[in-house]
Amino acid sequence: MISRRLRSSSFILPPSSFIIPMSKREFTLSTEYRYNRSGPARWILSHALRYPYLPLLAILATIFNNLGHSYIQVFVGRALNLITSPGWETAALAKIALGAASMALVQGVFGLARNYSTEFLAQRMERDTRQELYLSLLGKSQSFHGRQRIGDIMARATNDVRALNVMFSPGLMLIMDSAIGAVIPLILIAQITPRLLLAPGVFLILFAITINNYNRKLKPVSMAMRDQFGEMNAGLAEAIAGIETVKANVQERYEWSKFTHNARIFRDHFVRQGEIQALYWPMLMFSFSWALGFLHALLLWRAGSIDLGQVATFMGLMGVFRFVTFISVFSFNL
Template identity: 50%
Template sequence: MTANSLDLNPRTLGTQPGKREFSVTDEYQYNRSGAARWIISHLLRYKPYLFTFLTAALATNILFSALPRLTGLAFDEVLKPTPSAQRLLWLALSALTIVVLRGFIDLTNSFSVETLGQRTERDARQELYISLLGKSQTFHNRQRVGDIMARASNDIRQLNPMMNPGVSLITESIMAIIAPMIFISTINPQLLLAPVLFVIVYIFALRRYVRQLNPVAARQRMQFGELNAGLNESISGIEVVKSMAQEEQERQKFVRNATQFRDAFVEQGEIQARYLPLLLLGFAMTIAFAHALWLYSQGQLSIGEIVGYMGLMGVLRFPAFISIFTFSLVQMGLAGAERILELMRQETEIDENRGGYAAPMRGDLRFDNVTFQLGEGADAGTVLHNITFHAAPGETVAIVGQTGSGKSTLTKLVNRTYDVNEGSVSIDGVDLREWNMESL
């Protein structure tokens, strides 16, 4: 795919798009200044679902972190010379209530984030489709059909798993770090030493992991587009392939593209194999246990508090473990989103001119020194040169010429499939470029 006429200027939320041949009156405007901002602008369209998801994720992790604390309190009660059966019953019922309540909140959480994922994919697909309909024929002539199909299908499909489970589990991971910290501080603020050290190192390790993963994810999406485009061209042009005996060359090209696509996945696996946070958590658990035992020897902790503390440290295993694949899903989604935006940002040469001239047509057609070229720069080829003629209303004009002489091109200039390079085409004395496209 060529990048000629790429428009990389940021488009902020609520701004009107550039030139296009087709538009929808009530079209929602998204922020196309970057992949992340584009996705966020899609999510902000459904604020109630977003708020419900974030609230439910926080509540779920607070309740989950409360269980180790209750377990620690139960240990302390059991170890007393005369345990209170009433208090133990209260702790057990509290734990049961938390488990049941957490189940209901989990359902709400799953419903909200699944709705966000499905609607983001649907809206992005509709936005891209409207954008493609608004592009000129010249734009579509430059594109590889297989690559557009890869972006319109597979790249957009990546947005759904990016949201759920990707963003969903990352959000829960953040909550699963905050909630245990709060409960640990209620036991003994000194116990925050090990988890805080772990979180600091974890953030640096995760940042390095994401930086390594980002270019690989982008290359995966690009290679998938190349693979799809090459396959589409081979199948659609199978008659030429057969007549020119190019089967072996096409097979080699496909194998080369497939190998590069596979290599990107292998590289992703190598990066994931070097994932460090799980190892770091093991060190953190060891330091935490040693620190807790030292505080116990100083008489600052009870056995139950140690049990509760280690249970809360165990909660940190969720973000450490889950990040290995959630961030890869997010990176794949962002890479796909960037490819979608790259396509939508490309300017079209012809505008619908919504405020242009519109009136009932009489049919007075005039070509005045029209010159038209297909292609750009050195690849441009002159199709029509200094064409002048007039067709009055009701008059029939015969256009005769050899195949490829430009007869069909004349008709495409009349309905503005293409615009002329020099001269003008007018209907009823009004230049076609002044007409409203829908009226024309």
């Protein structure tokens, strides 16, 4: 995903084109922060590690957020066991409810911490990237700027830099939340009985196959749509900047036709992206696996291997995978 995001940005990928060594620049700053530009992934990592406490806080907060959410299902199962047993007491139920409420509080607090850290990291990423781009452009020669399309540079400095922000928040945050949110329910399900891992295992296999196929179809369309946006923006900016020349040569109709042609291509890519997202098979795989897990849990309950509360806990933990499945339709395109 990181490579796909950076390939759509012309000023980042070809280092020899937009980013040049400091020794060859016309202007340099002694206080400029140096990033690792040997590759897209290393460049992203060098930006993120400039603030190492933010990624660490985001990971820890995501783990505790998902633990809190998953443990609520455990308390629900305990409550069901309690109220189906004879002679249960209200005080015992109140303790279980208090435990569930405390887990909900943990989920909320660490959810805010996760959002705080990822949003700050995303904003600083956008700020530092834009500063890096502007410093690079200031160091270029006049002949370089004379060869570039102003609209294309404007698109890179606005839309593409902003896309890096969105890639971190909510994109990277949702992917990280989905990954950790898939591991923690598996651990808690295994603590009930390892035999219940059948349905989640089937789901994860089917999910991996379908999400890979989904990304394989979505990737070229998303890249083409972003490239087309830069082309459309560049043409429009040049036409507006040279409007006197356009009018002097009676080229209004030509420029209008060129813009509408580029806009139609962008629209076609946008529609195609929507069609791919509409045929999102992982949700069907989740529904199938959820039903399979319910059947398997009831068979184990009938055999006496687990109690009814554990069935409820298992179904609640299986429901956690719904968020993992649903959010992936958006997160892999951010």
